[in-house]
Amino acid sequence: MIDYFRRNIDxxxxxRIKLEDIDTILDMGTGTGIIxxxxxxxxxxxxxxxxxxxxxxILKESIKCAKNNERLNQSSxxxxxxxxxxxxxxPKSLRSTFNIIIFNPPYLPSLPKIEEQLPxxxxxxxxxxxxxxxxxxxxxxxxxxxxxxxxKAHYIYFISSNRCKLDELETQxxxxxxxxxxxxxxxxxxxxxxLNRLQYIPG
Ligand SMILES: C[S@@+](CC[C@H](N)C(=O)[O-])C[C@H]1O[C@@H](n2cnc3c(N)ncnc32)[C@H](O)[C@@H]1O
Numbered sequence: 001m002i003d004y005f006r007r008n009i010d011x012x013x014x015x016r017i018k019l020e021d022i023d024t025i026l027d028m029g030t031g032t033g034i035i036x037x038x039x040x041x042x043x044x045x046x047x048x049x050x051x052x053x054x055x056x057x058i059l060k061e062s063i064k065c066a067k068n069n070e071r072l073n074q075s076s077x078x079x080x081x082x083x084x085x086x087x088x089x090x091p092k093s094l095r096s097t098f099n100i101i102i103f104n105p106p107y108l109p110s111l112p113k114i115e116e117q118l119p120x121x122x123x124x125x126x127x128x129x130x131x132x133x134x135x136x137x138x139x140x141x142x143x144x145x146x147x148x149x150x151x152k153a154h155y156i157y158f159i160s161s162n163r164c165k166l167d168e169l170e171t172q173x174x175x176x177x178x179x180x181x182x183x184x185x186x187x188x189x190x191x192x193x194x195l196n197r198l199q200y201i202p203g
Contacts (some may be wrong), residue, residue: 001104001157002038004184004195011046015197017099017153019049024149028086028103028140030055031126033066035102036079040070043078051099056082056090058125086136087143098147103140103158109133109165133164138172145177145200155197157183162192177203 008015014022027036036055043049057063063081070079084090107129120128129136137158148154156178160169173180178198185194 001035001102001159001195004157005038005042009042011048014049014100015155017155019046021152022049022051022099023152024098025051025053025100026098026102026147027053027055028101029062029105030057030066030081031062031104033062033069033079035104036066037070037073040079041073052080053078054080054082054094054098056084058083058085059122061122086140087147090147095146096149096151099149099152099154101144101147101154101156103137103156105129105136105140105158107133107137107159107161107164109163129164132168133161134166134169134172137164137169141173141176141178141198145202148200150200150202155199158196158198160194160196162194163190166194173198177201 012019025039027033027039030036033055036053039053043051043053055063055066057066060083063083066079067081082090106125106127108127110128110131112131137160140158144156148156160166170180177200179201181197183195183197185192187193
C-alpha cells in the first residue's frame with residue numbers, strides 16, 4: 001500500500017485526485033498506525049495537502065500502539081482515532097465525509113477447526129478475515145459508501161490475497177455498485193497480495 005502511495009502521490013496529486021480536493025482520509029484497521037502516520041508525514045511536508053486524518057481499529061490495543069508510534073515518529077498528535085468494529089461506532093457526523101478510505105484488512109481464511117472450537121483471540125483480528133477470508137471485506141464494503149463524500153472525487157483502497165475467495169469477492173464488489181481496479185499484485189511468502197482501488201458509482 002505504502003509502496004504504491006510513494007510512487008503515486010506527488011506535490012499535486014494523490015493518485016489521480018488533486019491534493020487540495022482531499023479533506024478527510026480514513027485508515028481503517030490502522031494496527032500499528034503505519035499508513036495513517038505515513039500520510040500524516042506527507043501532510044507535514046505539503047502545504048496544499050491538509051486533510052483530517054482518521055485512524056480506526058476494532059482493538060483498543062491497536063489504537064494505543066498507533067498513538068505511541070505517532071508520538072515516536074514525532075508527529076504531534078494530529079491523527080484522530082476511533083475504536084470501532086468497522087463503521088459501527090462511527091459518529092453520524094462522519095457520514096458522507098471521506099474522500100480516501102484505506103483498509104488493509106484481515107483477509108486470510110479462518111482455520112475451520114479453530115473457528116469452531118476456540119474463541120477468537122485478539123491477535124486473530126490481524127489476519128482472520130472469516131471462513132472464506134472475504135467476510136470482513138464484504139461487511140466493510142456494504143457500509144463504506146455511507147461514509148464517502150460522493151460530491152467529490154473519492155477512492156477506496158484495500159488489500160486482498162489469492163488465499164481468499166477472490167471470485168466471490170469480485171461478484172460482491174460488482175453487485176454492491178463499485179468500479180473495481182486491481183492496481184498491483186505482489187508475491188510475498190505464500191500468497192499473491194493484491195492492491196485494489198474502488199469507486200462507488202451510485203446507480
Ligand atoms: C492486516 S492488519 C493491518 C494493520 C495496518 N493497517 C497495516 O497495514 O500494517 C488488520 C487490522 O485490522 C484490524 N481489524 C480487524 N477487524 C476489524 C474490524 N472489524 N474493524 C476494524 N478494524 C479491524 C485489526 O485489529 C488489525 O489492526
